[in-house]
Amino acid sequence: MRETDFVSGFARGLKVIEAFGETHQRLSITEASKLAGLDRATVRRSLLTLAELGYADYDGKFFTLTPKILRLGHAYLSATPLPLQIQPHLDQLSEKAGQSASASVLDGSEIVYIARASQRRVMSINLTPGSRLPAYCASMGRVLLAALPESEARAILSRTDLKQNTPNTKTDPEDLIAEFRRIRSKGYAIIDQELEIGLCSIAVPVENDRGQTVAAINIGAPAAHAPASEMAGRYLPLLQETQRALRLILR
Amino acid sequence: MRETDFVSGFARGLKVIEAFGETHQRLSITEASKLAGLDRATVRRSLLTLAELGYADYDGKFFTLTPKILRLGHAYLSATPLPLQIQPHLDQLSEKAGQSASASVLDGSEIVYIARASQRRVMSINLTPGSRLPAYCASMGRVLLAALPESEARAILSRTDLKQNTPNTKTDPEDLIAEFRRIRSKGYAIIDQELEIGLCSIAVPVENDRGQTVAAINIGAPAAHAPASEMAGRYLPLLQETQRALRLILR
DNA sequence: GACTTTTGTTCATATATCGCACAGAATTCT
DNA sequence: AGAATTCTGTGCGATATATGAACAAAAGTC
Numbered sequence: 001m002r003e004t005d006f007v008s009g010f011a012r013g014l015k016v017i018e019a020f021g022e023t024h025q026r027l028s029i030t031e032a033s034k035l036a037g038l039d040r041a042t043v044r045r046s047l048l049t050l051a052e053l054g055y056a057d058y059d060g061k062f063f064t065l066t067p068k069i070l071r072l073g074h075a076y077l078s079a080t081p082l083p084l085q086i087q088p089h090l091d092q093l094s095e096k097a098g099q100s101a102s103a104s105v106l107d108g109s110e111i112v113y114i115a116r117a118s119q120r121r122v123m124s125i126n127l128t129p130g131s132r133l134p135a136y137c138a139s140m141g142r143v144l145l146a147a148l149p150e151s152e153a154r155a156i157l158s159r160t161d162l163k164q165n166t167p168n169t170k171t172d173p174e175d176l177i178a179e180f181r182r183i184r185s186k187g188y189a190i191i192d193q194e195l196e197i198g199l200c201s202i203a204v205p206v207e208n209d210r211g212q213t214v215a216a217i218n219i220g221a222p223a224a225h226a227p228a229s230e231m232a233g234r235y236l237p238l239l240q241e242t243q244r245a246l247r248l249i250l251r
Numbered sequence: 252m253r254e255t256d257f258v259s260g261f262a263r264g265l266k267v268i269e270a271f272g273e274t275h276q277r278l279s280i281t282e283a284s285k286l287a288g289l290d291r292a293t294v295r296r297s298l299l300t301l302a303e304l305g306y307a308d309y310d311g312k313f314f315t316l317t318p319k320i321l322r323l324g325h326a327y328l329s330a331t332p333l334p335l336q337i338q339p340h341l342d343q344l345s346e347k348a349g350q351s352a353s354a355s356v357l358d359g360s361e362i363v364y365i366a367r368a369s370q371r372r373v374m375s376i377n378l379t380p381g382s383r384l385p386a387y388c389a390s391m392g393r394v395l396l397a398a399l400p401e402s403e404a405r406a407i408l409s410r411t412d413l414k415q416n417t418p419n420t421k422t423d424p425e426d427l428i429a430e431f432r433r434i435r436s437k438g439y440a441i442i443d444q445e446l447e448i449g450l451c452s453i454a455v456p457v458e459n460d461r462g463q464t465v466a467a468i469n470i471g472a473p474a475a476h477a478p479a480s481e482m483a484g485r486y487l488p489l490l491q492e493t494q495r496a497l498r499l500i501l502r
Numbered sequence: 503g504a505c506t507t508t509t510g511t512t513c514a515t516a517t518a519t520c521g522c523a524c525a526g527a528a529t530t531c532t
Numbered sequence: 533a534g535a536a537t538t539c540t541g542t543g544c545g546a547t548a549t550a551t552g553a554a555c556a557a558a559a560g561t562c
Contacts, residue, residue, distance in 0.1 A: 007300045010263070041511080041550075053262055054359075070358075079316065080316070258549070259519090
């Protein structure tokens with residue numbers, strides 16, 4: 001790609017939108033400029049542009065995003081067949097298992113939820129399509145990383161902040177790589193309270209008809225209700241049934 | 252705002268992302284240019300920029316959005332307290348009612364789902380945060396339009412394609428305006444299969460502690476299970492309970 | 503209240519982008 | 533196969549934007 005095929009004004013604007021991520025509902029120009037790492041004058045122009053287009057509100061001091069911004073993410077969710085195809089299968093899976101079922105794909109070192117059928121909220125955090133979790137300590141993340149060539153998985157781990165979320169969290173890259181090998185041979189991943197105390201989950205890859213891994217699905221349950229040792233026995237058959245059904249319909 | 256405070260390259264890029272809305276998963280440069288109504292060269296640069304940043308994939312012919320694009324919409328969902336504050340109340344509401352409960356806000360002539368607790372899928376369409384429905388024929392949409400000054404509601408209706416989705420759908424603007432008055436006096440809206448045959452729903456406004464309507468919540472149920480005539484009796488008390496609880500916590 | 507620091511805005515100019523027009527490549531039609 | 537059509541990539545002049553410093557206003561500090 002040539003230099004001139006890159007619209008830096010656009011790239012800067014996207015960076016500004018992302019500055020609102022997580023905890024920043026209201027941003028002043030200076031705050032946004034610090035978060036985005038861009039010049040104040042530039043950020044100001046981007047924000048005023050967003051306001052002019054209705055993607056943001058401006059009260060003279062602070063900018064806030066408006067729901068119109070959801071159109072951008074929704075362009076993906078509604079345009080990509082994967083979430084739509086998976087959703088009904090997740091619903092069935094969730095109902096049969098009596099637990100929450102989710103589907104996600106990999107984006108860098110994070111997994112992104114693309115569909116979810118929740119039975120009852122078991123986690124302290126609120127997961128919806130678009131939500132993100134670090135891949136290394138999530139069951140779907142393990143499955144998706146295990147599906148990559150080992151060098152690539154290693155590269156991603158090296159770029160990940162391997163945080164010790166709970167006493168159970170595996171944080172040693174070599175341990176994780178070894179775990180990926182076990183996952184590849186067994187065909188599923190189990191997480192025993194590595195993300196959050198009290199939460200266990202089991203995941204399998206979702207493959208298309210050519211055997212390529214295109215997503216992962218999981219079932220999450222409270223450890224009190226379904227300890228890690230019982231996850232496979234209880235839920236693996238259901239997950240594999242869904243996995244087989246999806247392999248037949250995914251091109 | 253001055254002319255020079257507007258970054259048109261950014262605005263154009265956002266338009267390109269929105270071109271992927273609905274049914275367009277894969278777009279060639281020319282297709283995207285037609286949908287966005289922009290010059291091909293401009294669209295090409297925007298798409299290459301998206302690809303360079305990882306928001307899109309390019310196979311030399313077609314562009315597709317990647318899940319990274321969800322970061323943009325997610326910046327809103329995770330940064331705005333409203334969805335997070337409402338979610339647990341929706342969960343309770345949904346469980347008590349044994350039906351799906353949702354929350355939405357108005358964006359132009361459409362409602363945008365910001366949170367949802369689903370019990371079982373009753374609609375043919377798949378609703379998640381970010382999903383959109385026309386306001387005029389949705390219970391939450393009616394409530395939100397009824398909360399606007401009548402002139403504004405009229406203006407929105409005039410810009411809406413009032414489609415006859417089912418034999419029940421109200422499409423006459425004057426009928427709708429009259430319905431808004433009834434909604435204001437009763438405090439809730441009921442939809443009897445106006446969006447989709449077999450689906451009824453009831454909605455109430457969500458007000459903050461100053462009495463401003465900031466969102467709407469609803470319960471949807473299959474008509475076979477809960478006919479429109481029984482919706483109010485069964486679900487209105489639960490909705491109002493949630494409404495009161497939210498008024499106390501929303502600033 | 504005077505001082506310092508932070509923030510928002512403006513300006514001139516160097517730089518980058520836009521949209522048009524053209525040419526080559528790919529596709530479709532005859 | 534060759535013509536016609538559609539699509540894509542590129543060069544260029546006109547136009548729009550980014551930059552960083554400078555200024556003004558506000559906020560915070562003593």
